[in-house]
Amino acid sequence: MKLAALAIIIVLAAPSAFAAETITGRASVVDGDTIEINGTRIRLNGIDAPESWQKCRRADGSEYRCGAAAAFALDEFLAASRPTRCEQVDVDRYHRIVANCFRADGQNVNAWLVRTGNALDWFRYSHGAFAAEQNAAKIAKAGIWTGTFIRPCEARAEQYHHPRSC
Known part of the structure; x- marks a missing residue:
């Protein structure tokens, strides 16, 4: 019993393999959902x-x-209010930090991308955190919602x- 209690104390006191961090700096856009800071x-x-x-495809089929x-839209959005601050929530299988990011003026970058139709709410990971933004983009026919598209994970x-599903 004493060994079990000691083991629990050691596990709880050990530093986590995943230490969340905040990264702030000038962001460079890698693609529509990936940036690089420092x-x-x-x-x-x-x-x-x-x-x-x-x-x-646009509504006219082009x-x-x-x-x-x-x-391009993300780059312009980030350039309008620097620096970008990212709060780590995980590390992905490619060893990238997964984060919620904010412009210097406090605007949530992740939410903005979905709200403007430049990204989708990926429910598998967000658990619906950006569902309202996606619905607003659909209604407004913003970004990719102006026409037809294949979900990025399917593409x-x-x-x-x-054969991986979304």
Whole structure:
């Protein structure tokens, strides 16, 4: 009994393998849902933006590079209020920090991307945190909601022949 209690105390007192951190600095856009600050790659939590190579269709049927458009929009949005502050919530399988990020003026970057139709609420990871923003984007026909698109996770699965579901 004493050994079990001692083991519990040691486990609770040991430093966590996952230590959350806050990273602040000038963000460089990697793609529509990934930025880099001071050499650290950061995946925006709970959202999924089209890949840079991904194409979508406008209401008139014309194609455009919606992933590139999302990255460009994110770059402009971040440039308007620097620095960017990211609060780590996890580390993904590619060893990127997964974070909720904010501009210097306090605006939530993740939520803005979804609200403007430049990304989707990825329920698998967000548990619906950005559902209201996505609904607003759909109603407003903002960004990718102006026409038709393949969900980014499905586009990746198709492009890279991964049978992985969203």
